[in-house]
Amino acid sequence: MSSPQALPPLRLGIAGLGTVGIGTVKIVQRHADLIAARTGRGVEITAVCARDKTKNRDADLSGYAWETDAVALAKRDDIDIFVELMGGHEGAAKDAIEAALATGKDVVTANKALLAHHGHALAVAAEAAGRVIRFEAAVAGGIPVIKTLTEGLAGNAMRRVMGVMNGTCNYILTRMESAGLPYDQVFEEARQLGYLEADPNLDVGGIDAGHKLALLASIAFGTKVAFSDVVLEGIGRISIDDIRRAGDMGYKIKLLGVAQMTGRGLEQRMTPCLVPAGSPLGQLQGGTNMVVLEGDSVGQIVLRGAGAGEGPTASAVMSDVLDIARGTRLTTFGQPAATLKDATPAQVTVAAPYYMRLELLDKPGALAKITAVLGDAGISISRMRQYGHDDTSAPVLIVTHKTTRDAIDFAIEKLPATAVVNGDPVAIRIEEL
Numbered sequence: 525m526s527s528p529q530a531l532p533p534l535r536l537g538i539a540g541l542g543t544v545g546i547g548t549v550k551i552v553q554r555h556a557d558l559i560a561a562r563t564g565r566g567v568e569i570t571a572v573c574a575r576d577k578t579k580n581r582d583a584d585l586s587g588y589a590w591e592t593d594a595v596a597l598a599k600r601d602d603i604d605i606f607v608e609l610m611g612g613h614e615g616a617a618k619d620a621i622e623a624a625l626a627t628g629k630d631v632v633t634a635n636k637a638l639l640a641h642h643g644h645a646l647a648v649a650a651e652a653a654g655r656v657i658r659f660e661a662a663v664a665g666g667i668p669v670i671k672t673l674t675e676g677l678a679g680n681a682m683r684r685v686m687g688v689m690n691g692t693c694n695y696i697l698t699r700m701e702s703a704g705l706p707y708d709q710v711f712e713e714a715r716q717l718g719y720l721e722a723d724p725n726l727d728v729g730g731i732d733a734g735h736k737l738a739l740l741a742s743i744a745f746g747t748k749v750a751f752s753d754v755v756l757e758g759i760g761r762i763s764i765d766d767i768r769r770a771g772d773m774g775y776k777i778k779l780l781g782v783a784q785m786t787g788r789g790l791e792q793r794m795t796p797c798l799v800p801a802g803s804p805l806g807q808l809q810g811g812t813n814m815v816v817l818e819g820d821s822v823g824q825i826v827l828r829g830a831g832a833g834e835g836p837t838a839s840a841v842m843s844d845v846l847d848i849a850r851g852t853r854l855t856t857f858g859q860p861a862a863t864l865k866d867a868t869p870a871q872v873t874v875a876a877p878y879y880m881r882l883e884l885l886d887k888p889g890a891l892a893k894i895t896a897v898l899g900d901a902g903i904s905i906s907r908m909r910q911y912g913h914d915d916t917s918a919p920v921l922i923v924t925h926k927t928t929r930d931a932i933d934f935a936i937e938k939l940p941a942t943a944v945v946n947g948d949p950v951a952i953r954i955e956e957l
């Protein structure tokens with residue numbers, strides 16, 4: 525019996541030779557045999573692209589053609605996959621991916637910003653051209669969450685998707701707690717360590733993690749990517765006091781993304797939340813990411829790992845490349861783009877318990893006054909703790925029963941009239957896991 529004819533090598537054109545691009549080059553070079561054994565064909569790099577050809581890049585690029593223009597790379601007829609690792613949600617990355625699809629290339633990208641803004645249009649273009657776009661590296665770095673959701677859990681109606689998807693924010697919050705340092709100081713530390721994006725607000729403003737959540741929500745709920753509907757709140761207002769006090773009540777503060785389909789529409793939020801200290805999310809330290817997926821048949825799945833960095837992110841890029849080499853051709857968001865629905869944003873989030881911290885003046889009847897305000901707002905108290913008074917006030921911590929953000933905001937508006945509260949009250953949602 526004659527053996528089947530070997531497939532020709534799959535040819536990559538890699539645009540972007542920074543952290544992720546060079547990581548990808550290294551894996552292709554280091555694991556050529558392993559890749560060929562697993563896919564039945566070779567994977568090789570034909571051409572690469574970056575802005576500055578003279579830069580020292582910690583990898584041997586001498587065997588590859590060099591392009592300075594990413595669109596020119598995308599259009600080359602000696603590549604099969606255009607690997608976009610430049611970043612940016614407009615400009616070169618978008619133009620080059622469009623050019624790649626139009627000239628018959630499959631696309632692998634790590635660019636969550638681009639897909640959060642243009643994912644649906646690009647998915648439509650890919651399907652029209654008979655090509656695929658894969659983006660495992662765009663969400664939670666090395667964690668294979670796109671594959672898990674799209675393939676492993678394909679038989680589930682998803683109930684909720686949540687997680688800590690920005691390692692920088694988790695580093696800042698856990699470092700504030702472990703070192704007892706204020707936000708500004710740890711933010712500066714993170715900058716020195718090179719953790720922050722060029723625009724730090726992408727990290728600490730929750731935008732980067734919001735991009736990732738919007739992509740997961742599209743796959744999980746069969747909706748068009750709707751990043752503009754993600755409720756975003758960053759970590760800049762979290763104080764060391766809140767981290768300590770939340771700890772006293774048995775919670776950790778996380779920048780937590782939650783997406784769920786409710787009777788009132790799709791809820792997507794990336795906001796600081798409290799989670800039980802002993803839960804997997806509560807125990808997550810440093811720059812690590814964690815994604816929690818809940819399906820109707822499988823129940824809860826927890827994935828944990830490196831959310832960024834050269835090796836982990838390149839590992840995810842290569843997972844997509846190997847899939848294409850094996851002939852696995854999936855739609856971008858887990859179902860044909862034409863069948864994705866418009867997401868109706870939920871106007872009101874699902875009710876939840878809240879943590880409140882108030883500074884209460886030392887006056888007779890002060891506690892009674894604030895509990896009356898909460899009662900008038902329809903908020904029921906589950907637990908309460910008062911600390912000793914300093915010269916002027918005493919911290920009071922309250923954990924409510926399930927309530928709405930509107931009720932909490934109503935109460936916060938009424939609290940100054942009691943004349944027993946010092947400063948601004950803090951209220952943070954407690955996510956039930």
Ligand code: NAP
Nearest residue numbers: 540541542543544574575576609610611616634635832833
């Ligand atoms: P990076 O280190 O800043 O590298 C970007 C590369 O793209 C550089 O080589 C740069 O060229 C090149 N580039 C930028 N604009 C270009 C243009 N207009 N034309 C040609 N080349 C251009 O970025 P990175 O950290 O590797 O991130 C790449 C992508 O992966 C981004 O979408 C990012 O969000 C995503 N991602 C990164 C991580 C991570 O851990 N770093 C994790 C997950 C996802 P020069 O070198 O010549 O300047």
Ligand code: HSE
Nearest residue numbers: 689690691692831832
């Ligand atoms: N800035 C991101 C983070 C990098 O801190 O997680 C990976 O997307």
